[in-house]
Amino acid sequence: MDRLATLDLFVRIVDRSSFSAAAADCGVSRPVATAAIKALEQRLGTRLLQRSTRHVRPTEEGAAYYRRCVAILADLEDADRGASGAVAGLLRADVIGRLARMILLPALPAFLARHPALTVHLGEGERFVDLVREGVDCVVRTGTLPDSDMIARPLGVMEEVTVASPNYLARHGTPASPDDLQGHQMIGFVSSRTGQPLPLEFTRGDEVIEVSLPARLLVGGVDTYAEAARLGFGLVQVPRYGFEDDLANGTLIEVFPDFPPTPTPVSVLYPSNRQLSPRVRVFVDWLVEIIGPRLHRQCA
Incomplete structure (x- = not known):
């Protein structure tokens, strides 16, 4: 492997805490990755990584070298982008x-046409993930965010409504205020962070x-939560955005x-401990551009 490819491999090993995952990211075999890092450590005259049966962690010298490598690779990507005007590579995002x-999907063709050398791997989830460990560049999440070392950039707010199906309200009555909820049931939405409804x-x-x-x-997914409400299992609270048809046709009241x-x-979240790459920067800016105005119009 050439010197630059080895630096990229080393950064990915630290990010992923795994030789195998980093090797797959770089399109090389694990033996090739192991040999490249061994040669790098011999050239530098110091051990960069502590290896165990379960994890790979940087040594103190390895952590300092990692920070320099991240800055170098980001600067090089910025230089390439400035010279060519192109954003390239694979971007991994996890979105509700x-x-x-x-x-996102309706607007994505225009974004990809603007950046033809960029590939987007769009995952779907609601749990909080370890971005660095799982090799994800950024995530879009809702709600109050836990304390972490990630940077959170606000995208907007979603108006929430309390709803139930007509048949549920026919059985239990229509409450006029939160004081009238005795005898009512809710559908429990289980938090991915606490494990509790x-x-x-x-x-x-x-x-x-x-x-x-x-x-x-009790459910753990928004779509199941909403469908259970339509079937009359109880009261739920959902974003008004995306449920306008249910409210308009009376499926939900x-x-x-x-x-x-x-x-x-x-919010969109991304790691704070590394320089933002051009491909992540343009994707985050695009999220602000498309999500914020849509949510603002919904709340207006």
Whole structure:
């Protein structure tokens, strides 16, 4: 391997904590990757990586070398982009499925036409992932974000509504306020962070009220959550965006709109410990360009 390819391999090994994953990313075999790093350590006269049966971690010298390599590779990519005007390579992003299907995918052809040398690997998920360990460049997530070493760039907020199906309301009655929820049930949406169902949340003036109702059905995905509501399993809180048809045709009925849930923030997250590559930068800027205005129009 040439010197530059070896630097890229070393960075990927640290990012992925795995020789095998990094070798696959670089399109080489594990023995080739192992030999290249061994030769690099011999040339530098120091050990860069601590290897165990489960993980690969940088030594103190390896961590310092990693930071220099990340800066060098990012500067080189910036220089290439400046010379050619092109953004190239593979970008890995993980996005909430509903936003991907309703906003990103319809706009993606124009983005790819603008950057013909760029390939996008679009994953779909709602859990918080270790971006560096899993080789993901950025993620789009909703809600209050946990403390982490990632940079969060706001994309907008989604208006939330409390809804239920007509047959559920026929059986349990239509509550007029959060004080009328005795005897009602919710569909429990299980948090990927806590493993517990999220309470329903309402605002009354400046006050935020949390209510946990009995739940005979617990789910972990937004689409299942919404479909269970349509089938009458209980009350749910969902973004108004994407459910306009359900509300317009009466499949779902909004209850006590005067006590709405707090809006849900939408953010794109990317690692803070490495220089943002040009391909990630243009993708993040594009997300701000397409998601923010759509959510703003929905909340207006």
